[in-house]
Amino acid sequence: MNETSSIPAPIQRPALPVLNTIERVCEEYGILSLSRQIEGCKDLLAKDPFIDVAILGQFKAGKSSFLNSIIGRPVLPVGVIPVTTVITRLSCGQTEGAVVTFLDNRRCRINLDEVELFVSETRNPANEKNVEVVDIELPHLKYYEGLRLVDTPGLGSVFKYNTEISQEWLPEVGMAIVAISADRPLSENDLALIRNLSEYTPKVVLLLTKVDLLSPGQQEEVVRFFKSTLKRELNRDFPVLLYSVVTETEFYKRFLDQMLLALSRNRGSEFEGILRHKVRSLARNTIGYLEIALKTSLQSDQDRDALKRLILDEKVNYDIIQSELSLIAKDSKQQTRTVIADYLDTTHRAALTxxxxxxxxxxxPQWKGNLWRLTRRYEQWLMDTMTAEMDSMSKTEYKHFLGTLKKAHARISRSMMLFRNLLDNNIQKVLGITPTGIEWNITVTEPSHPDIAFVHPFDFHFDLLWFLIPMCLFRKAFERHFQKLIPRIVQTHLSRLAYQWEMRINKTIDEVRDQAMGYVRDELATIDALLSGMESRTGSTSTMIEQLKQALDQTAE
Ligand SMILES: Nc1nc2c(ncn2[C@@H]2O[C@H](COP(=O)(O)OP(=O)(O)OP(=O)(O)O)[C@@H](O)[C@H]2O)c(=O)[nH]1
Ligand SMILES: [Mg+2]
Structure with a gap:
């Protein structure tokens, strides 16, 4: 948090010695897989006493529009194509403005009208400016003291899982408002997000946005559908609020205001509740792993070796899964160019020409002058027209380019889950323990849009001979020549567009593969550590499990 914002009054921090215990246990037993969850809890305890109220959801659900409406100022950029690329926090500050924090910890203060330069996809594509977070400070947010409203990048429209930035940020969430647009009610992605969020916070609220698109009867129908689906899928009730930035905004805003004000007033106890929820979830996962250690430590050295061989058998092998995932990635990458080029060729080449x-x-016919001038006009016209055409095609058609990425993501996720099931089944079979299974979500960041530049089509500058060529005789011939060049120019630009997207998509496929490998590596290292060298730990492990169970009882929500 920056120095200039007004830090809310400190609140009583709950003493949670169990968190230290968990951290120590994970270190001692080599439980690497829980590191991120531990960091999330520690950050929450150590950081400034804000509660982060995050608005999350699919891209274009109306998240930024909603926050602008709540704060009464159009500070966040909104639009019809994916916009928000960076986590943006809004809180009360003494002076109006914003602070940009970069990944290398540099900071700079900017005006509110410059926020867009750092948080929007068009001005900061795929966060090429390396911004970690933008903190917007507005004096009038004193109203919601102690709360920080957080805008997040939209979650991948075409992917089952969520974009990296927002996903990475989930452990930080205090309260989550999940925005679901009235025109796209409750997808598989939304359910996965809500399920995932429930790991990190007890406070999840659904926000049906753009309700002006529905009649009152349809609104009721959608809310009923939400509630029944969530009850069936997640076995929990969630509050559902409605919102529109277009009609009756003041009416809808009142409910949101009430909710946020209550959160602000009871910040101390709300904060404690959120933290307890996170720690409880962490404690449950730790117990799960310790039970594996306990079962193992009851065996003799020889039996333990045998158990290890049974659990980490020839199928649950890092090298095998690594080559399997690499093969999927390689296979998918090889097809990327063809998929894009074929699509552009069959769908767009003739029409664009x-x-x-x-x-x-x-x-x-409107161009005047000698050949030199005519050629310059032609070049300029081509440059303007082709740049605009390629840019618009890239923006509107890119979803058709993502086929191999989607396939690679699905195949890698499937392989990884099969691997996980093999491991879990082995643990179940050999030790009789069902692993608690922390989420393995592979996140996908949509590739950035390429910079569309014009490719110069001319090999020979015949226009330099303009003083030798009488235009009254040859103009028609040159016009025909210019026209004849068009098909080749279209083809060159389409294949360049295909190449640019191929590079970006293939890089993302590699990132997906690396993420999957990271999960597998951490889990295998954890299980390996738990199955090794436990001979003297039986007593201490069962004491530890008991302690954590007691802590769970004591921190009951
Ligand atoms: N009809 C209607 N349109 C809305 C409403 N809220 C937002 N929109 C429109 O929905 C589109 C997306 O709005 P954004 O606020 O940019 O959506 P977002 O969820 O922040 O999008 P990303 O940042 O890309 O994830 C824009 O064209 C808005 O004008 C609403 O209440 N009613
Ligand atoms: Mg947005």
């Missing part, structure tokens, strides 16, 4: 030829026939 025709469109450009028609446009050129309309434009060219």
């Amino acid at each position: 025709k469109k450009l030829l028609n446009a050129l026939s309309e434009e060219m």
